[in-house]
Amino acid sequence: MKKFKLAVLTPHPIQYQSPLFQELASHPEIDPTVYFCWDFGVKEPTFDTGFNQKIKWDIPLLDGYSYKFLKNFAFNPGSGKWDHEINPAIVKEIWKGKYDAILIYGWNSLTNWLAFLTAFLTKTPVFVHGENPLNQESFKSRLKIKIKKLFLGGLFKKISAFLYIGEENKKFFKYYGAPEEKLFFCPYAVENERFINEAEKLKDSKNKFKKELGLEKDEVAILFMGKLIEKKRPFDLLKAFEFLTISYKLKAKSSLVFVGDGILRPELEKYIKEHNLSNVYFLGFKNQTELPKYYTLADILVLPSGAGETWGLAVNEAMCFGLPIIVSDVVGCGPDLVKNNVNGFIFPLGDFKQLSRSLEALIKDSQKRKSFGEKSLGIIKNYTFERNINAILTALKK
Secondary structure (H helix, E strand, C coil): CCCEEEEEEECCCCCCCHHHHHHHHHCCCEEEEEEECCCCCCCCCEEECCCCEEECCCCCCCCCCEEEECCCCCCCCCCCCHHHCCCCHHHHHHHHHCCCEEEEECCCCHHHHHHHHHHHHCCCCEEEECCCCHHHHHHCCHHHHHHHHHHHHHHHCCCCEEEECCHHHHHHHHHCCCCHHHEEECCCCCCHHHHHHHHHHHHHHHHHHHHHHCCCCCCEEEEEECCCCHHHCHHHHHHHHHHHHHHCCCCCCEEEEEEECCCCHHHHHHHHHHCCCCCEEECECCCHHHHHHHHHHCCEEEECCCCCCCCCHHHHHHHHCCCCEEEECCCCCHHHHCCECCCEEEECCCCHHHHHHHHHHHHCCHHHHHHHHHHHHHHHCCCCHHHHHHHHHHHHHC
């Protein structure tokens, strides 16, 4: 049996990627080596601009697979910008590694382009993993899209495989020139098994966790899970909750729970004080092993994000706990994971009144919440690392 040597280039250890790398390493037909551009959050607490504080992940991100940290010559190491990842050592690694393929996450850093050029020169097949949804391209100017078409069109002609995470991402790749036969569905996934097992283990603790927070057992907990930043649009949810309490005479009591932190927190707290709102809780940043508790006590998950929310993995996690989901029509995972009026609702971006109506429909109907949650669990069971590995292996064999 042939064992494929696969190089993987990614910005830094990420809590959502490491389990996939571990699964790849345990596969009998794949021999991966993962290259990181910097060591964010694994060796020592590192400042996260989104959470607006130093963090260090509390789950092992480097166990179970081969990896190397490339020396980063960037003045301000990071990810997402051209000058944040400058790792010339990737050239030598690809040149000498004689890999069967290299999987590159994204294309917006100098290191990525060094990897592209070296792979093309050594005739190493390149697989690209992207997140960009086509529906968010409408937020860009026509000129920017024209330049992008020239820029990506040239690159995409040389790519051997495109690993797309969902329907909008597939449309993005096709729009910019990726041919159908080079597209492989590699669904965005989380550790379903771990989260579903935690949900089962903690299901009888829901009322206990609510009580610890000061909620009544029948109180409907609306959960926001993520960074309190502009992209996530937490104010849309806060205003929807305010409208809900003013406009609807609901028998069921409800609360809004923010899990996460960020630069908008003081503004949100100020708004709550000025508008005399009650039943809103800010619980701050919670690490990976703490998340199951908050998904357990929740009754609804809302992700109201705008442009830049290319997927929204909190939705995957919440669905593992059987929660109904509400997202804006810009959130990348919406077309794949949220079936309108089946397991949740999709509302127009920024329309907090429609978001409020969606919340009202779920708050007043416990059976609807239960039915939607069961549908969520059924849908998310198809978004697994196993399907990721099958996609990568199929691409390698082709």
